[in-house]
Amino acid sequence: MSQQLEAEDALRLDPSVQREFGPLINIIEAKKTLFTIIMRVNLKVMLLCLILAVMTITVGVYMRCVTFPFGPGELQLRRSNEDSPTKNSLRVEATSACHLQDIECSINQEYNIHCKRDEIDNEVYVPFSFLHQYFDVNGALSTTSVGGSSVADVARFDWMHSNAKINLPKGKYDPHGVFMYFENYNVEVRDRVKCISAAEGVPVSIQWQKSGYFYPTQIAQFALSHYSKNLTEAAPRVHVLEDADASQMEWHIPKASNMSRIWHPKFNTNVIQFETAIGYSSAIFINPRQTLDLLLSVDLLLVTNSSSLMVKVLNRETKLKYNLHYLPADLLLSVQDTNIYYGMGRLSLNRWRHLTRDLHIDVQKAIVFGAKHSPIKVRRTDLEILSISFLGIGFYDNITLSTSKHLAHFYDAAEWLVHNQDPQTGGWTNPVRRSLNGFAELKPGWISAMGQGHAISVLARAYWHSGGDERYLEAAVAALQPYKILSRDGGVLAQFMDKYYWYEEYPTSPPSFVLNGFVYSLLGLYDLNNTAPSRVACEASKLFTQGMHSLKQMLLLYDTGSGTTYDLRHLSLGVAPNLARWDYHATHVNQLLLLATIDGDPLITQTAERWKGYMFGKRAKHN
Amino acid sequence: MSQQLEAEDALRLDPSVQREFGPLINIIEAKKTLFTIIMRVNLKVMLLCLILAVMTITVGVYMRCVTFPFGPGELQLRRSNEDSPTKNSLRVEATSACHLQDIECSINQEYNIHCKRDEIDNEVYVPFSFLHQYFDVNGALSTTSVGGSSVADVARFDWMHSNAKINLPKGKYDPHGVFMYFENYNVEVRDRVKCISAAEGVPVSIQWQKSGYFYPTQIAQFALSHYSKNLTEAAPRVHVLEDADASQMEWHIPKASNMSRIWHPKFNTNVIQFETAIGYSSAIFINPRQTLDLLLSVDLLLVTNSSSLMVKVLNRETKLKYNLHYLPADLLLSVQDTNIYYGMGRLSLNRWRHLTRDLHIDVQKAIVFGAKHSPIKVRRTDLEILSISFLGIGFYDNITLSTSKHLAHFYDAAEWLVHNQDPQTGGWTNPVRRSLNGFAELKPGWISAMGQGHAISVLARAYWHSGGDERYLEAAVAALQPYKILSRDGGVLAQFMDKYYWYEEYPTSPPSFVLNGFVYSLLGLYDLNNTAPSRVACEASKLFTQGMHSLKQMLLLYDTGSGTTYDLRHLSLGVAPNLARWDYHATHVNQLLLLATIDGDPLITQTAERWKGYMFGKRAKHN
Structure with missing residues (x-):
C-alpha cells in the first residue's frame, strides 16, 4: 500500500503531470477506495470485486491508450x-x-x-x-x-500558403474612380512616414533618410488613397464650429486680448480678426470637448512670427494632455514633453492658408518622434479635443471638425505635385540616395517611373474632379517626358534585350525591370489618356500601348512556376532571382486582375489566375 | 470470465491487432493464469497477489503509455x-x-x-x-x-529534397576522353530501346513510334556511353574461341555437313569455310558452356539466304533455352516461342560483316518484345551459352566471347552516323513526328541540335581514336551546317528576342529553347574545335563562341529561384513555365559544372553552385 501511495504522491508533485494524467490518477484513487472496503467485507465478495476492478482498469486504460485499427472513420473514439x-x-x-x-x-x-x-x-x-x-x-x-x-x-x-490578400476588381477600372484598392491604404499611419508636413499637407518619408524628405511616390499614394476613400467611405460627419456667420462659438477672450468678426470684401464673407497679448494664457480659445471627429480644418492668416494656432488634446486613457502648436516657422516637427510643434513655413505668414490636420496622426507621430524607446500607441477613440486657441495677431475662418477630410488631403498632395515638379524634366526628383543590391547607387535627384505614374494618376483625377483645372493637366502632360528618356540620361526608360521598352521604378544601370512599379507607371498613362482632351492624350496613349506591348512580351519572365520575381536583376546582373515576397506577389496578381478589366488579352487573365494559384500552393507542372 | 475470454478471442481474430497489442494480450493472459491459481490457494494470499497484479498491470500499462513530461532530455525512457x-x-x-x-x-x-x-x-x-x-x-x-x-x-x-545525382567533373573536360558522365549510361537497357539492330549494331528506338526507328541522338548516346565505359572500366576478359589459326575449337560436324580452315589471301589469314545440309540438325557447332562473358563477336560472310548463325542460351534460373538466330534478312526482330530472330539485312549477303552482339541484351529485348503481359527480367548472371552453330553456306573467323566490347559498339554507331547523314543538309533526320505540348508538331525529317552535337562528339572521338580517319572528320564538319540554318528553313538555329542565337534540340516554331539539348550541341562544337585540324576547326569554334555567349546571357532565364525550367516555352507561348523535374535539373547542374572546367566565367560556377543548392532545398531570397 505504501508503495502505491508513494507512486500516487509522486504523481501529485507535478501539477502538469496531474493535469495530463488526471484520468489515470482517478483510476488509481478508485483502486485505493476499493481496497479500504475490502478490509471490512467478505473476502470472496471482495475477490469478485477485485476481478471486476482489474478488468475495468485494464479495459479502461486500454481504451484510453489506443485507437482500434479498424480503418478511418469506422470507429472513432x-x-x-x-x-x-x-x-x-x-x-x-x-x-x-x-x-x-x-x-x-x-x-x-x-x-x-x-x-x-x-x-x-x-x-x-x-x-x-x-x-x-x-x-x-x-x-x-x-x-x-x-x-x-x-x-x-x-x-x-x-x-x-501565403498570408497576402487578393483584391478582386469590382468592375472595369475607371480612371476617375478608385485607384486600384488604395481605399485600403493608410499612408500616414506607416512607420516610414515621419509626419504630415503642416507647410505642405503631405507626408514626409524617413524610409531611406532618417532626417525626412518628400518622396513623390508616397505623396501620390497619400493622395490616391484619400481620393479612393472619399469614394468608398460614407460621407463624413462635419461640425462647423465657427464661420463668423451662421455658426458662431462663445470664445474665451482673456484680458488684453480681443477678437472681432469683420467683413472680408475679397472673400465676400465674414472672418475673425484676433490680437492677443504675449503668452499662452492670453490666447483666445473655445472648448469643443470633441471626440472622434479629429480632422481639424481652418482658414488661417497669421501676421506675426509669434502667432500660432494651438489645439489641446487629452488622451483619456493615459490622462496626458498634448498641446499641438501650428506655427509660421520653417520647422517640420519638434516635441518638448507634451508640447508638439508643427511648422507651416515662414512663407505662410500674411497669407491665407487652408490647414487640414488629422489631430490623431499629429499626436501619434509626435509621440513616436519624441520617444526614446518604444513609443506608446494612442488609439483614435481615446483622444478628446479640449480646446482650440489662437495667439498673436491674425485672422481665421471656417473652423470645422470632422471624421475625415479626404479631398482636402488629396488636393494638398495634388498642389504639392504641381509646385514641386522639375520644370526642365517634368520629373519629381527623389532627393535621397537609393541603393539596390548589386546595382550602382542612385544619386539624389533620380526620377521613378512609379512616382511619375502615380503623380499622373493623381493629377488626372485632380483635373477631372476640379472640373478642368489646367494646371493639373499641364503638370500631368509634362510628367510624360521622363518616359521617353533613357535612365542614363536622367529619364526612366530602359530597354530589354534592345527590344522592349520599359519604364523603370528605379532607373538603375543596368536596368532592374521592377514589375509592380512598371504597371503603376502604365496606370498613370492610362488615366491621363482617358482623362485628357484628345489633343494631349495621344502621347500618353502611345506610351501606354508601347508599355503594354512590353508587358505582354515580358510578363512570363517573372513567372517562377511557384511565385514571381520582384524584378529581373538576375538577368541584368547574373545573380540569383530576387523573388517577390507574398505581399509583392499579391500586388502583381492584383495589378494583372485590374489590367484584365481594360485589356482583353487572355495572357493577362490566365497569368493572373495562375499567379493567384501560386498563393495557394499550386505550382506549374514539371516535365 | 467468459466476457474476458471473448475479449481475448476478439483480439485474436485479427493478426494485426495481435501483433500490435501483443504485450497487452500477454497481460490479459497473465491475469487469466492468476485466476486459475486463485481457485485453489488461500484467499488472503491470493488477495495479496491480486493487489500486486493490479499494481503491476497499472504501472506497466502506465509506463507503456506515457513519457514523463520533465522537459526534453532530462528523462528519456x-x-x-x-x-x-x-x-x-x-x-x-x-x-x-x-x-x-x-x-x-x-x-x-x-x-x-x-x-x-x-x-x-x-x-x-x-x-x-x-x-x-x-x-x-x-x-x-x-x-x-x-x-x-x-x-x-x-x-x-x-x-x-531531390533524388537526382550530381556528377562532379574529375578534371578539365577532355574532348577525346569520357563524355560527361556517360560511362554511367546504359542506353541499350532502356525500355524505350526496342533492341540493337543486327544489321547496324545500333539501338532502335520506340519512344515516339512503336514500330521502331533509328533515333540519331540515342545512337550517339549509345556510342558515347560505350566510348566512355571503354575508358573507365577495367579491360574486358576476352576468350578467342576460334580464329582458324592459334585458337581452334573441336567443331561438331553432322553428317552431310562440312567445314574447313582455308587461307584468305586478302585478309592474309585463315578463315573457316562451312557448308551444311538443310535443317538445324545439320548445323556445325561448338559448346563453349560460357557464362558472364556474353559479348559475342564474329567475322561472318553468309552466301545463301537460308544461312545463319545460331546461339543457344540457357536461363539457369528458369531452365528455359533460347535460340538466337542471326539471319541475312530484312528483319529487325522476330520471336516465336524461344526462337529469336535478328536480321542482319539482305545486303549482308556475300559480304564480310563484323558482328558484335550482347547476348544478354538480345535475349532480354526479345522476351520484352514477345511478351503479352509483363515480361520476365533475365539477370545477366543467369545466362549460359550452350552452343554456337552455323547453318547453310558461308565463312567465318575470329569467334570471341568477352565481358564487353565497348569500342566495337562505338564504331558501329560511328559508322551508322557516317552512312546515314543527309548529304544535302549534313543533318541526321528524325524519321518520326514529335509533339511538344503547345507547339506545332514537328514533321518526320526534323533535325535536332542535340543529335547533331552528340553525333559530332562521337565523330570527333572516332576521328581522333582511329588515328585520323577522314570520313569521320568530314561527317562531323558537314554536321555543322544545320547550326547555321534557321529552324523554319530546316536547320536548328533560333534567335532569342532577335538577339541571341540558340541551337534547338527541337526546332519548333516558335522556338522552345530547351537548355540541356543546347549545352550538348555546344559540347559537340567544342569537341570538334579541339580535335579537328585548324583549317576546319574555325567554323566549330565560331559557332561554339556564339553559343557560349548566348548561354551566358540567357542562363538566368531558366532560374526559378528554387529550381530550373526545362525550356523557355513560357516565354514563347505565354503559358506556365515547364519546370524541369529533378533529373533534368541535375543534368543542368552537371552540364554547368562541366562547362566551368573549360570556361572560367564565374557566372557559370556561381550558377551551378546555386542550382546545386536548390536540390537540397535552398532557395533564392525574397525581397
Whole structure:
C-alpha cells in the first residue's frame, strides 16, 4: 500500500503531470477506495470485486491508450478533456498518439530534426515550425465553437500558403474612380512616414533618410488613397464650429486680448480678426470637448512670427494632455514633453492658408518622434479635443471638425505635385540616395517611373474632379517626358534585350525591370489618356500601348512556376532571382486582375489566375 | 470470465491487432493464469497477489503509455520492442506520444488533412505523405545499426529534397576522353530501346513510334556511353574461341555437313569455310558452356539466304533455352516461342560483316518484345551459352566471347552516323513526328541540335581514336551546317528576342529553347574545335563562341529561384513555365559544372553552385 501511495504522491508533485494524467490518477484513487472496503467485507465478495476492478482498469486504460485499427472513420473514439484543465480547454480527439514514436529526421543529410512516426500506417509527421522556415509557408492554430446545446471549442490548424490578400476588381477600372484598392491604404499611419508636413499637407518619408524628405511616390499614394476613400467611405460627419456667420462659438477672450468678426470684401464673407497679448494664457480659445471627429480644418492668416494656432488634446486613457502648436516657422516637427510643434513655413505668414490636420496622426507621430524607446500607441477613440486657441495677431475662418477630410488631403498632395515638379524634366526628383543590391547607387535627384505614374494618376483625377483645372493637366502632360528618356540620361526608360521598352521604378544601370512599379507607371498613362482632351492624350496613349506591348512580351519572365520575381536583376546582373515576397506577389496578381478589366488579352487573365494559384500552393507542372 | 475470454478471442481474430497489442494480450493472459491459481490457494494470499497484479498491470500499462513530461532530455525512457514483433523490429525511442492529439488541418481552406498536435510545445506535426505530394519532396525510412556488443537497429527518416545525382567533373573536360558522365549510361537497357539492330549494331528506338526507328541522338548516346565505359572500366576478359589459326575449337560436324580452315589471301589469314545440309540438325557447332562473358563477336560472310548463325542460351534460373538466330534478312526482330530472330539485312549477303552482339541484351529485348503481359527480367548472371552453330553456306573467323566490347559498339554507331547523314543538309533526320505540348508538331525529317552535337562528339572521338580517319572528320564538319540554318528553313538555329542565337534540340516554331539539348550541341562544337585540324576547326569554334555567349546571357532565364525550367516555352507561348523535374535539373547542374572546367566565367560556377543548392532545398531570397 505504501508503495502505491508513494507512486500516487509522486504523481501529485507535478501539477502538469496531474493535469495530463488526471484520468489515470482517478483510476488509481478508485483502486485505493476499493481496497479500504475490502478490509471490512467478505473476502470472496471482495475477490469478485477485485476481478471486476482489474478488468475495468485494464479495459479502461486500454481504451484510453489506443485507437482500434479498424480503418478511418469506422470507429472513432472521442473524449472530452473537461476534467483536465489545459490552458485553452479545447475538446480533443482521442489520441492515436500511442502509436507515435520519436524519430530523427535527417534533412538533406545536413542537419537533423525531431519528427514523429506512426508505425501502423507508416507515416512520418514533420513539425510545422520546420516547414514554415524551410518552405516559407504560414499556419496558425484557431478554435471554432461547435455543437448545439453544449458548445465546445475545437482546435484547428490553418495552413495558409501565403498570408497576402487578393483584391478582386469590382468592375472595369475607371480612371476617375478608385485607384486600384488604395481605399485600403493608410499612408500616414506607416512607420516610414515621419509626419504630415503642416507647410505642405503631405507626408514626409524617413524610409531611406532618417532626417525626412518628400518622396513623390508616397505623396501620390497619400493622395490616391484619400481620393479612393472619399469614394468608398460614407460621407463624413462635419461640425462647423465657427464661420463668423451662421455658426458662431462663445470664445474665451482673456484680458488684453480681443477678437472681432469683420467683413472680408475679397472673400465676400465674414472672418475673425484676433490680437492677443504675449503668452499662452492670453490666447483666445473655445472648448469643443470633441471626440472622434479629429480632422481639424481652418482658414488661417497669421501676421506675426509669434502667432500660432494651438489645439489641446487629452488622451483619456493615459490622462496626458498634448498641446499641438501650428506655427509660421520653417520647422517640420519638434516635441518638448507634451508640447508638439508643427511648422507651416515662414512663407505662410500674411497669407491665407487652408490647414487640414488629422489631430490623431499629429499626436501619434509626435509621440513616436519624441520617444526614446518604444513609443506608446494612442488609439483614435481615446483622444478628446479640449480646446482650440489662437495667439498673436491674425485672422481665421471656417473652423470645422470632422471624421475625415479626404479631398482636402488629396488636393494638398495634388498642389504639392504641381509646385514641386522639375520644370526642365517634368520629373519629381527623389532627393535621397537609393541603393539596390548589386546595382550602382542612385544619386539624389533620380526620377521613378512609379512616382511619375502615380503623380499622373493623381493629377488626372485632380483635373477631372476640379472640373478642368489646367494646371493639373499641364503638370500631368509634362510628367510624360521622363518616359521617353533613357535612365542614363536622367529619364526612366530602359530597354530589354534592345527590344522592349520599359519604364523603370528605379532607373538603375543596368536596368532592374521592377514589375509592380512598371504597371503603376502604365496606370498613370492610362488615366491621363482617358482623362485628357484628345489633343494631349495621344502621347500618353502611345506610351501606354508601347508599355503594354512590353508587358505582354515580358510578363512570363517573372513567372517562377511557384511565385514571381520582384524584378529581373538576375538577368541584368547574373545573380540569383530576387523573388517577390507574398505581399509583392499579391500586388502583381492584383495589378494583372485590374489590367484584365481594360485589356482583353487572355495572357493577362490566365497569368493572373495562375499567379493567384501560386498563393495557394499550386505550382506549374514539371516535365 | 467468459466476457474476458471473448475479449481475448476478439483480439485474436485479427493478426494485426495481435501483433500490435501483443504485450497487452500477454497481460490479459497473465491475469487469466492468476485466476486459475486463485481457485485453489488461500484467499488472503491470493488477495495479496491480486493487489500486486493490479499494481503491476497499472504501472506497466502506465509506463507503456506515457513519457514523463520533465522537459526534453532530462528523462528519456527507452524500451526495446523485442516483445512486439513489428515487421522491421526496430528499436524505438520512448514516446512523448501521449501529448499528441489528432487535429484537423485545413489546407488553404481548400481541403483538410489529419495532423498531430503537441500541446506542450504547441507544435503541429504534418504527415509527410502530404508534403511529398504538395512540395514534390522525397523521403524514406532507413535503419542504421548502432551500438557495440548489443547491436540494435535505429530507424531514421531521410528527407531528400531531390533524388537526382550530381556528377562532379574529375578534371578539365577532355574532348577525346569520357563524355560527361556517360560511362554511367546504359542506353541499350532502356525500355524505350526496342533492341540493337543486327544489321547496324545500333539501338532502335520506340519512344515516339512503336514500330521502331533509328533515333540519331540515342545512337550517339549509345556510342558515347560505350566510348566512355571503354575508358573507365577495367579491360574486358576476352576468350578467342576460334580464329582458324592459334585458337581452334573441336567443331561438331553432322553428317552431310562440312567445314574447313582455308587461307584468305586478302585478309592474309585463315578463315573457316562451312557448308551444311538443310535443317538445324545439320548445323556445325561448338559448346563453349560460357557464362558472364556474353559479348559475342564474329567475322561472318553468309552466301545463301537460308544461312545463319545460331546461339543457344540457357536461363539457369528458369531452365528455359533460347535460340538466337542471326539471319541475312530484312528483319529487325522476330520471336516465336524461344526462337529469336535478328536480321542482319539482305545486303549482308556475300559480304564480310563484323558482328558484335550482347547476348544478354538480345535475349532480354526479345522476351520484352514477345511478351503479352509483363515480361520476365533475365539477370545477366543467369545466362549460359550452350552452343554456337552455323547453318547453310558461308565463312567465318575470329569467334570471341568477352565481358564487353565497348569500342566495337562505338564504331558501329560511328559508322551508322557516317552512312546515314543527309548529304544535302549534313543533318541526321528524325524519321518520326514529335509533339511538344503547345507547339506545332514537328514533321518526320526534323533535325535536332542535340543529335547533331552528340553525333559530332562521337565523330570527333572516332576521328581522333582511329588515328585520323577522314570520313569521320568530314561527317562531323558537314554536321555543322544545320547550326547555321534557321529552324523554319530546316536547320536548328533560333534567335532569342532577335538577339541571341540558340541551337534547338527541337526546332519548333516558335522556338522552345530547351537548355540541356543546347549545352550538348555546344559540347559537340567544342569537341570538334579541339580535335579537328585548324583549317576546319574555325567554323566549330565560331559557332561554339556564339553559343557560349548566348548561354551566358540567357542562363538566368531558366532560374526559378528554387529550381530550373526545362525550356523557355513560357516565354514563347505565354503559358506556365515547364519546370524541369529533378533529373533534368541535375543534368543542368552537371552540364554547368562541366562547362566551368573549360570556361572560367564565374557566372557559370556561381550558377551551378546555386542550382546545386536548390536540390537540397535552398532557395533564392525574397525581397
